[in-house]
Amino acid sequence: MAKIKVYGHPISTATRLVLCCLHEKKVEYDFVLVELSAGAHKQPQYLALNPFGVLPTIQDGDLTLFESRAIAKYLAKKYEGQGTELLGNSLSEQALVEQWSQVEGQSFNSPASTILFQILFVPMSGGSTDEAAVEMNVEKLKKVLDIYEERLSKSKYLAGDFFSLADLQHLPYLDYLVTDCGKGDLISSRKHVKAWWEDISSRPAWKKATGKTP
């Protein structure tokens, strides 16, 4: 049976999310590099797979799927019973996984991605960081992380006492913020967020997804 194909780029946060999920579920895949610097994601060949021209896209047999969170959810469902269970064990647990996944997508993602874009990617393409935008979004992110701190003081992981997609979805941006953007203090200054971050970022699947283990 053909392996799942992942079209993506190693630096892409959304690609990393999908790769991490594949490793958590112990699913083999073939990686197809989409050369961002060559604008490959905006070429007709890629747009035929993903009309929004963003990464990643997967192919699983006849199914072509984009949007990393939708891909992760598909993999978590399809491979229920192998690897890590990522969706909770009851309707209520599933609902809480979904709730905190939505929080990631609606409240965490925007400030985190703006900070990363300004600090890392803008200079990479020859521009200069908009410090005001960084500051504004750091303040936004602090408010979100304060709520996470409260939540994680009562619950080992976001959706409950089990690791889930909701936690996994936070790995790519948090990793960049801590490792490459000098924003580790946002995490380390919050006791429970720090413990949670150390736990989830030390998972073998995350290390494999980012090439941190051979």
Place this chain on the structure above:
Amino acid sequence: MAAVKLYGPLASTATSRALACLLEKQVEYQLIPVDLKKGEQKKPQFLAMQPFGQVPVLQDGALTLFESRAIVRYIAEKYAAQGTIGLLGKSLAERAVIEQWMEVESQTYNPPSSFLVFQLAFAPLWGIPQNQAEIVKNEKKFSKVLDVYEKRLSESKYLGGDEFSIADLSHLPNTEYIVKATGKSELITSRKYVNAWWEDISSRDSWKKIREMSKAGNKK
């Protein structure tokens, strides 16, 4: 069995998104208004349910749930056997495509359309100055997104496939405001397949009911 409780004002797009799903699934509910003007959503009593201070919140027995798109999925799953069937697709692959377009709504359709709705429909009402440069930018962005939808809907009756699903439902609230309250309805109506899709989904009983409830609310 006690009705589920949905906290939020009907005028909020997120609240009407959740309510649309309750109506599609014919779930008994109680809509409890939250006065945003008075800052009710930032008071301790509300924050105890929803720490981000946002509407809506669902209470179903022991479960308190927030984020409208999580509420939609929960209701569609829990009440799978009643009301409109097939909102989540009939197979894993169909469900995946529905989830894909749910994410597109959440990440790509929602930001520019929400911005336009706020700037064009609400800012003038609330005496907030409009940002013309950003309006132009977001209109361009939203137009590009709608071009992709036009192509998709020329190939597929609904976003997820042949049947109405939660992916289409999620788009109802923002699109309603775009068409009715921004003066930019042509963004939708000028696109043949997007317009046909909009006419179809907005004429469903669930959305008609929400329109009636809004009218009745506005008469007070």
